[in-house]
Amino acid sequence: MSSTVPLVIAVDGPAASGKGTIARALAKHFGLPHMDTGSLYRAAALTMVRFGGDPGSEFEAVRACAQMAQITADDPELRSEIVGSIASRISAYPGVRAALLERQRAFARQAGGAVLDGRDIGSVIAPFASAKLFVTASIEVRAARRMAELEERGMPAHLEEIVVDLAARDARDQERADAPLTRAGDAQLLDTSGMGVEAAVAAAIAMVQKTR
Numbered sequence: 001m002s003s004t005v006p007l008v009i010a011v012d013g014p015a016a017s018g019k020g021t022i023a024r025a026l027a028k029h030f031g032l033p034h035m036d037t038g039s040l041y042r043a044a045a046l047t048m049v050r051f052g053g054d055p056g057s058e059f060e061a062v063r064a065c066a067q068m069a070q071i072t073a074d075d076p077e078l079r080s081e082i083v084g085s086i087a088s089r090i091s092a093y094p095g096v097r098a099a100l101l102e103r104q105r106a107f108a109r110q111a112g113g114a115v116l117d118g119r120d121i122g123s124v125i126a127p128f129a130s131a132k133l134f135v136t137a138s139i140e141v142r143a144a145r146r147m148a149e150l151e152e153r154g155m156p157a158h159l160e161e162i163v164v165d166l167a168a169r170d171a172r173d174q175e176r177a178d179a180p181l182t183r184a185g186d187a188q189l190l191d192t193s194g195m196g197v198e199a200a201v202a203a204a205i206a207m208v209q210k211t212r
């Protein structure tokens with residue numbers, strides 16, 4: 001591929017797989033802007049928690065998408081488990097996905113290239129991405145990582161509950177009709193189960209470089 005073509009990197013994978021860490025590191029390494037697309041779904045969920053709205057109603061979830069500018073990216077509640085769980089539920093609504101689609105596409109299409117992480121980046125948001133990674137890890141490893149992350153944020157949790165929640169989230173993400181979590185046919189698989197952050201990032205950089 002010619003190096004004049006903007007580098008667009010799609011990083012998809014299940015909850016707590018390490019895709020966010022990898023996407024941030026790729027953005028830094030290649031000097032690209034990064035969008036954590038899960039934070040859009042989380043912002044809509046937090047809008048419902050804070051200003052009211054029934055996550056069981058697609059109409060109310062779509063309305064929250066139009067009001068979520070009130071939530072700032074550094075809001076600590078964005079990363080809470082309850083917000084993640086509501087985000088997972090409302091992300092199954094086609095109306096919610098449609099409401100959040102354009103800003104993700106525009107980010108992916110910006111002139112200088114970009115890194116986006118999420119569930120449907122390589123398949124729906126940026127099927128034209130020059131490099132696609134599907135990051136995964138075993139559910140035990142993902143649960144342990146999520147627990148450490150929550151503890152670090154002063155939000156202690158129980159490992160068994162996290163395993164159950166992750167399994168439910170995986171099922172919802174994979175089984176929804178609209179833009180399910182799936183490995184795009186041309187995505188390279190990165191299983192980070194036995195890897196530390198440095199090794200996973202190095203492997204991801206090597207995978208992207210291979211596509212250039």
Ligand code: CDP
Nearest residue numbers: 015016037038039041087088091118119120
């Ligand atoms: O960290 P975790 O994977 O739990 O969550 P996240 O990446 O912040 O995303 C929150 C929720 O939004 C996920 O459970 C997904 O169901 C949903 N999501 C999605 O449907 N599509 C995306 N591109 C990104 C997130």
